[in-house]
Amino acid sequence: MDAYAVTPVCLRVANAVDNIYGYIPISKDDSNYLKEESRQKYLKFDRCACSNCEPEAAVQIHDSAHLFTKENFEDILSDPSRFAADLPAYIKPKKKRHTTKKYKSRFSKAVVKKIADDLVVNFESFYHDLMGEKPELKAARFFGEAKAKLVAEAFEDIHEPGLIARLIGGEWFEKQLETMFAFVESYKKTEWFELQVFEIEEGTRQAEKEKKDKEEKKKSDAEEKKRTNEKKEAEKLAKRAEDAIALENFKLVRAAEAEERRERGEVPESSTSSFTLQPKPKRIRLSPEERRKRDEKSLAEKVAKRAEDAIALESFKQARAAEAKKKAEVKALA
Structure with missing residues (x-):
């Protein structure tokens, strides 16, 4: 076929030589080609209209290719010059990129x-x-x-x-x-096909329902978690307020007890009538080690104070609880 594409000889004669001798001649001087050409002339074959024998007609047919229809096909081949006469210079049309849509069935x-x-x-x-x-x-x-x-x-x-x-x-x-x-x-109206459609749609509906239920459960769990956290936070704040009130009451009670002891003379009153102005202590620059020890001592004192307050508060709560219990027992006996 490569020789057939490049040979300059008459293609009709070349086909005959190929059928008889099994090769395509590529020269007009080929002996078998000349023999077959003479035979066709002797038998008065019609003039060949291949692209090698009629190159101008071949170009005209090529330029008129976009005009081909079932009705004019033979006319263009027989007389291409009549159709190509008024045509502008042939411009090869751009190839359109056809993107065939790929369909994917939802069925199995x-x-x-x-x-x-x-x-x-x-x-x-x-x-x-x-x-x-x-x-x-x-x-x-x-x-x-x-x-x-x-x-x-x-x-x-x-x-x-x-x-x-x-x-x-x-x-x-x-x-x-x-x-x-x-x-x-x-086929779309058959019972089997309608059943397939029903099952696939039922599966879709079920999947959508499960998805919706899952989203609602997730939302409900989030709201429940939020309410729980808010409740815990409220309880924590209430506990802090209760402890603060109890601590304040405890301080008031201790202050009242101290006042009573002073009135009984058990604790001497601090004199506020006169005082001696003390000179401001001289600032002493501490070394890093001394500062560290000072900070540790201050921190230890704060921790001890907090522990003392916590113990006192707990004792106060227990005392109040005991009083409340005693009152309840007395009320029950009455």
Whole structure:
């Protein structure tokens, strides 16, 4: 075929030489080529119209290719100059990038396979009705498993024959698309197919319900956690307030007790009538070690004070609890 593409000889003669001798001549001086050319001239063959014999006509046909229809095809081949006369200089059209949409069925692989198998069976029936029981070519050559799967994947999106044509690359036989589309429409109304649709939609509804329930539970748990945290925080604040009130009462009681002891003369009153102004102590610069010891002592005193207050507060609570219990017992006896 490489020689056929580059040979300058008449292609009709070259084909004859190839059929007889098994090679394509690439020179007009080839002995077998000259012999075959003489034979065709002797038998008065029509003038050859191949691209090597009629290069101008070949260019004109090429430039008129976009005008081809079923009706004018033979006319253009027989007289291309008549069609190419008024045409502007040929501009090769840009190739359009066709992006074929890929369809994906929501059904399982088993369901898609069954639909594809049924499509193949339907086409085989159509094909045998058209071509007879023993056609020369098998039906699978025109519509096999691969094309059937494409149609099955897009089954629910098929609402007109045009989509089937795009999926399988057009029709081979008259009324092929109409027959296939009619089968698709009737297939969608079968009990089995409607059951598949119901099950898939029921599964979708169930999944959506589970998702909604999960989201609601998550929201409910978050709200419950928020309420629990708010309750704990409120209890903590109430406990702090209660401790603060109890501590304040404890201080008042201690102050009252101290006042009573002073009135009884057990504790001497501090004299405030006169005092001696003490000179401000001189500031002494401490070494790092001394500062550390001072800070540790201060911290220890604070901790001890807190511990003392905590013990006193706990004793106060216990005393109050004992008083309340005693009052309750007296009230019960009365």
